[in-house]
Amino acid sequence: MIRVDGVKKFYGHFCALDSLSLKISDGSLFGFVGPNGAGKTTAIKIMTGIIYPDEGSVTIDDMRPEDDLIKYKSMIGYVPDAFGIYNNLKVSEYMEFFAACLGLHGMESRKKTEQLLEYVDLSDRADFYVEALSRGMKQKLALARALINDPPILIMDEPTSGLDPRTRYEFKQMVGELSDRGKTIIISSHILSDISELCTDIAIIDQGSVVMSGRLMDVMKLVTAENPIIITMAGKTMQAIKFLREDDTVKSIAIKGNDIMVNFAGSSKDEAGLLKRLVDAGLPVRSFSREKGSLESIFMQLTGHGEEHTILSYDATEPDN
Amino acid sequence: MMIIGLNTLLFIVSLLGSFGIVNGMEQSSEAMYGRFLRIYELTAFCEYILILLITPLFTASSISGERETGTLDLLMTTYLTPANIIIEKITAAFLSISAAVMSGLPALLIPLMFGGVSIAGVIGLLVSFLPGVFLVLAVSIFASTACRSVTKSIAVSYAALIMMTAGFLVLPVFTRIFSSPGENRFAYILALDPLLPAASMLFSQAGEARNIRLLFDFLKFDPDTAFLNHAALISIILQIAEGVGFAILAVLNITPSRSGSKRILF
Numbered sequence: 029m030i031r032v033d034g035v036k037k038f039y040g041h042f043c044a045l046d047s048l049s050l051k052i053s054d055g056s057l058f059g060f061v062g063p064n065g066a067g068k069t070t071a072i073k074i075m076t077g078i079i080y081p082d083e084g085s086v087t088i089d090d091m092r093p094e095d096d097l098i099k100y101k102s103m104i105g106y107v108p109d110a111f112g113i114y115n116n117l118k119v120s121e122y123m124e125f126f127a128a129c130l131g132l133h134g135m136e137s138r139k140k141t142e143q144l145l146e147y148v149d150l151s152d153r154a155d156f157y158v159e160a161l162s163r164g165m166k167q168k169l170a171l172a173r174a175l176i177n178d179p180p181i182l183i184m185d186e187p188t189s190g191l192d193p194r195t196r197y198e199f200k201q202m203v204g205e206l207s208d209r210g211k212t213i214i215i216s217s218h219i220l221s222d223i224s225e226l227c228t229d230i231a232i233i234d235q236g237s238v239v240m241s242g243r244l245m246d247v248m249k250l251v252t253a254e255n256p257i258i259i260t261m262a263g264k265t266m267q268a269i270k271f272l273r274e275d276d277t278v279k280s281i282a283i284k285g286n287d288i289m290v291n292f293a294g295s296s297k298d299e300a301g302l303l304k305r306l307v308d309a310g311l312p313v314r315s316f317s318r319e320k321g322s323l324e325s326i327f328m329q330l331t332g333h334g335e336e337h338t339i340l341s342y343d344a345t346e347p348d349n
Numbered sequence: 350m351m352i353i354g355l356n357t358l359l360f361i362v363s364l365l366g367s368f369g370i371v372n373g374m375e376q377s378s379e380a381m382y383g384r385f386l387r388i389y390e391l392t393a394f395c396e397y398i399l400i401l402l403i404t405p406l407f408t409a410s411s412i413s414g415e416r417e418t419g420t421l422d423l424l425m426t427t428y429l430t431p432a433n434i435i436i437e438k439i440t441a442a443f444l445s446i447s448a449a450v451m452s453g454l455p456a457l458l459i460p461l462m463f464g465g466v467s468i469a470g471v472i473g474l475l476v477s478f479l480p481g482v483f484l485v486l487a488v489s490i491f492a493s494t495a496c497r498s499v500t501k502s503i504a505v506s507y508a509a510l511i512m513m514t515a516g517f518l519v520l521p522v523f524t525r526i527f528s529s530p531g532e533n534r535f536a537y538i539l540a541l542d543p544l545l546p547a548a549s550m551l552f553s554q555a556g557e558a559r560n561i562r563l564l565f566d567f568l569k570f571d572p573d574t575a576f577l578n579h580a581a582l583i584s585i586i587l588q589i590a591e592g593v594g595f596a597i598l599a600v601l602n603i604t605p606s607r608s609g610s611k612r613i614l615f
Contacts, residue, residue: 078425080605093605098428105426112420129427173423 029053030075030181030212035084037070037236044070045081046236052214052229054180057207059227059244060216063331067236068216069109072185075214076106088181105174109185109216111166113158119145119169120154123176130177144172148202164195171202181212188222200226220327234331247326255319256282256289257299262312271309277302289319353452355399360456363392367459386555389457389466396453397478397547400446401514404482405489405506407442412493412603413502421603431604435494435596439486446482450475466554477550477581480588481543485510487592487599494602517542525569536570540584541591549581 030052037045045067052058062068073079075086077093077100085092093100114122120141127137145151148168153161161169167187174182187203188196196219203226207213217223223230224244231241240247261268265288272278272290277298280291292299303316366388412434415421424434457471466474489506496502517538524535539545552560561580565572576583 073422076422076426078422078605080607082607097430097605101426101428106423108419108422110419112415112418112423114418114420126423126427129424129429131428 029089030214031085031087031090032071032075033085033087035071035074035081035086037067037074037079037081044236045074047084048233048236048238049084050231050238050241052212054212055207055210056212056229057203057227058212058214059223059230060214060233061218061220061223061230061327062216062233064218066233066331068233069185071233072106072183072214072216076104076183077101078106102177103179103181105177105179105182107167107170107174107182107184107187109189111163111170113166115157115159117158118154119150119156119158119161122158122169123173126173127176132176140176144175147175148172149198164191164199167191167195167199168202171199175206180210181214182206183214185216186218187215188217188219196222232327232330239330240326257292257302258315258317258319259288259290259306259313260286260315261288262314264311268306268311268313271306271311275302275305353449355403356396356449356453356456359392359395359399359453360459363388363456363459366391386466388459390551390555392456392459393474393547393551396450396456396475397481397544400450400453400478400482401485401510401543403449404442404446404485405503405510407446408438408486408490409493409503409506410499411438411442411490412599413496413499414493416497417499425603425605432600434603435490435600439483439490439596442486443479443483446486447479450478450482470554474547474550474554477546477585480546480585480592484513484543484588484592484595487595488513491595491599491602494599514542514544518544521568521570525567528569530569531571533569536565536568536572539564539568540580540587542584543588545584546581546588549584553581 030050032048032050032052035045035048036043048067048071060068060072070079074081077086077097080093088100088103091100114125117125120138123141123144124137127133127140132140141154142151145154148171150165150168150172153165158166158169171184171187174184184203188199191199200222203213203215207226215223215227227244229242230244230247232239259268259272265286269281269283269288272281272288277292277294278290279293282289282291290302292302294302299316299318303313306313306316367385412421415424425431429437453475454471457474458468485506488509489502492505492509493502496505520538521533521536525533528535549561562577565577
């Protein structure tokens with residue numbers, strides 16, 4: 029298990045991470061989401077042992093990087109956001125160079141290079157110069173490099189950004205396969221659809237602190253429960269609004285196009301009760317459903333950049349215009 | 350490759366100079382060994398200056414360049430320690446420059462066709478360049494760890510090189526104005542100048558060892574005879590120690606630590 033406890037990191041007077049705490053269980057596919065400048069890359073670099081926190085600690089199975097840095101590094105494969113290349117190296121040389129840096133030499137190194145290049149479908153590019161590869165291929169090569177010492181943990185910073193849809197799909201397939209093999213994978217990404225498709229767990233970070241974390245399904249449910257109920261009427265919309273304003277369970281009402289958005293506090297049983305009362309009152313309800321939460325809407329709400337707040341601008345207590 | 354090209358140029362200049370002297374000797378029937386020694390001194394001095402000018406390029410961008418391309422982070426996630434990275438970069442650069450230094454041998458041997466200094470003496474002189482090279486490499490790699498961009502690290506390395514060569518000479522020249530004869534102790538700083546061992550050895554080979562004494566006399570300082578006799582050795586030891594010190598600082602500068610924000614960074 030990876031534990032991040034109260035990590036603080038300052039760059040001069042700027043606080044990049046402010047008491048960041050996380051728990052990432054073994055085998056999980058963890059999505060790390062946050063706006064630009066939220067501290068994701070700093071957090072990732074601290075987790076990989078590239079930089080140390082000013083306060084707090086990061087442990088993998090209770091081991092801190094300070095305890096045994098080499099052993100700590102052996103457990104992590106890192107794919108950075110900026111793909112680091114040596115222009116004068118060929119693909120196979122690049123792999124063999126990093127294999128040597130990770131203690132593999134000679135035949136062992138060549139064999140591993142061949143295996144990994146085949147895995148990421150770059151065998152036919154082994155003799156190409158790295159700089160001649162497309163972005164997608166470079167990203168695959170970065171993944172192959174990160175797997176050289178077969179680490180149990182894979183940390184990827186923005187791995188799918190700038191990739192074409194096909195390469196993104198292939199990359200996600202590979203990540204899914206690696207997760208199925210039991211690797212713990214941490215992905216930071218701005219592409220929230222990728223995170224919601226791939227990840228089992230998530231942490232949303234803003235201004236250096238975690239604003240929400242947990243199982244993706246639980247987070248989605250939690251936010252979905254706070255979403256408005258969308259009621260579409262086949263007619264008598266004004267009567268429906270009047271009826272809803274008199275209902276005690278309705279907190280606020282907003283109108284978006286032909287839909288009535290109801291901010292409703294209650295259980296699913298209460299929701300059913302509200303629908304029954306509307307129908308019993310002879311109001312023609314065409315559809316009645318809780319607005320589904322997307323990772324994007326959660327992200328926007330939690331990081332304070334949401335427009336969803338404005339949807340609920342018509343308060344039930346205000347006079348009807 | 351650049352230094353080998355420059356050494357070739359130096360070889361041609363040395364060759365033409367030597368033939369010029371031989372031509373003069375044929376016409377005057379006078380043996381002018383002193384002129385051969387002047388050519389030897391000039392060639393050796395130019396060789397060393399060229400080496401020193403080129404040396405910062407080998408390490409000044411080594412860490413800042415890796416930082417710019419994002420490969421430093423990758424190296425830091427491998428089993429290489431910061432000390433491994435710095436030592437291996439300095440060693441690779443040192444070996445390349447040593448080969449370049451030795452490629453200057455033919456240019457220095459031409460004036461010696463007519464006698465004077467032995468081949469072992471010339472090789473000894475070239476070896477005396479190496480402590481200065483090591484110091485410049487170490488200072489440059491430290492600048493490379495301390496600067497965020499390649500341009501800055503190269504500029505800082507050359508500023509440091511000027512400081513170490515010209516600066517260490519200018520400072521005692523400046524302080525001599527305020528010193529009584531024989532009292533300008535700032536002249537000891539010359540021992541840190543990478544030019545001193547080479548200059549000392551070169552003067553000694555040309556039979557002009559007293560030139561070092563004259564230099565100190567000019568700086569209004571009367572050092573111990575032991576210091577004067579071993580100026581080259583003392584300077585070499587100091588430069589190696591200084592180089593090791595800068596290499597250690599470079600290692601510390603890229604070592605992750607909880608006080609990372611206190612690193613030297615420009």
